[in-house]
Amino acid sequence: AQKVTQAQTEISVVEKEDVTLDCVYETRDTTYYLFWYKQPPSGELVFLIRRNSFDEQNEISGRYSWNFQKSTSSFNFTITASQVVDSAVYFCALSEASGAGGTSYGKLTFGQGTILTVHP
Amino acid sequence: GAVVSQHPSRVICKSGTSVKIECRSLDFQATTMFWYRQFPKQSLMLMATSNEGSKATYEQGVEKDKFLINHASLTLSTLTVTSAHPEDSSFYICSASGVIADSLQETQYFGPGTRLLVL
Numbered sequence: 001a002q003k004v005t006q007a008q009t010e011i012s013v014v015e016k017e018d019v020t021l022d023c024v025y026e027t028r029d030t031t032y033y034l035f036w037y038k039q040p041p042s043g044e045l046v047f048l049i050r051r052n053s054f055d056e057q058n059e060i061s062g063r064y065s066w067n068f069q070k071s072t073s074s075f076n077f078t079i080t081a082s083q084v085v086d087s088a089v090y091f092c093a094l095s096e097a098s099g100a101g102g103t104s105y106g107k108l109t110f111g112q113g114t115i116l117t118v119h120p
Numbered sequence: 121g122a123v124v125s126q127h128p129s130r131v132i133c134k135s136g137t138s139v140k141i142e143c144r145s146l147d148f149q150a151t152t153m154f155w156y157r158q159f160p161k162q163s164l165m166l167m168a169t170s171n172e173g174s175k176a177t178y179e180q181g182v183e184k185d186k187f188l189i190n191h192a193s194l195t196l197s198t199l200t201v202t203s204a205h206p207e208d209s210s211f212y213i214c215s216a217s218g219v220i221a222d223s224l225q226e227t228q229y230f231g232p233g234t235r236l237l238v239l
Contacts, residue, residue, distance in 0.1 A: 042232075044232040104225075112163045113162075
């Protein structure tokens with residue numbers, strides 16, 4: 001069975017601080033995908049990143065960066081110089097790879113989410 | 121722009137009535153759609169996997185006779201909450217799996233969600 005754990009229920013920071021959201025996962029699959037989503041108060045999920053289990057390179061996108069450590073089954077997310085607009089619930093998710101060559105994926109297993117509040 | 125739509129976005133109904141929620145993939149065909157439910161301050165939990173032209177696969181603990189899922193076409197799946205009760209009040213989110221335009225990889229796209237309040 002797959003499991004995603006986001007141990008931090010709530011994080012509160014002051015604007016311009018850096019913040020890291022932790023994500024630890026469990027799976028028996030050899031090929032899988034990891035995701036991060038942002039859910040603002042409107043409720044709509046905003047896709048942030050998808051990472052294949054074979055690609056352990058860290059990734060940076062603007063103020064966002066992700067650290068994938070397969071050895072510790074972690075996929076942490078860092079926001080640099082946080083802004084008030086970053087306030088939201090952030091979900092880490094996991095899915096088994098499927099299809100030819102493992103290029104597709106199916107149902108997502110979500111972590112419990114981390115509520116991030118950035119104060120001005 | 122949005123690639124998956126849901127209708128309605130918000131619905132309030134009386135206890136005992138049935139509510140239908142539509143999930144549409146826009147500009148792409150989705151052979152598989154997923155229905156998730158999210159209670160306040162909780163995570164998203166998968167309810168069922170819907171494949172076009174076949175019966176949905178429900179997760180353990182989800183009543184298939186209460187949550188009717190129909191995936192009659194490659195662009196539309198519907199979730200009907202039958203005889204809704206206050207405990208069914210939740211945020212229902214669908215996702216559709218497909219390949220858009222020049223994308224080389226099948227990707228899952230989430231709809232904006234439907235807030236159901238049963239009085």
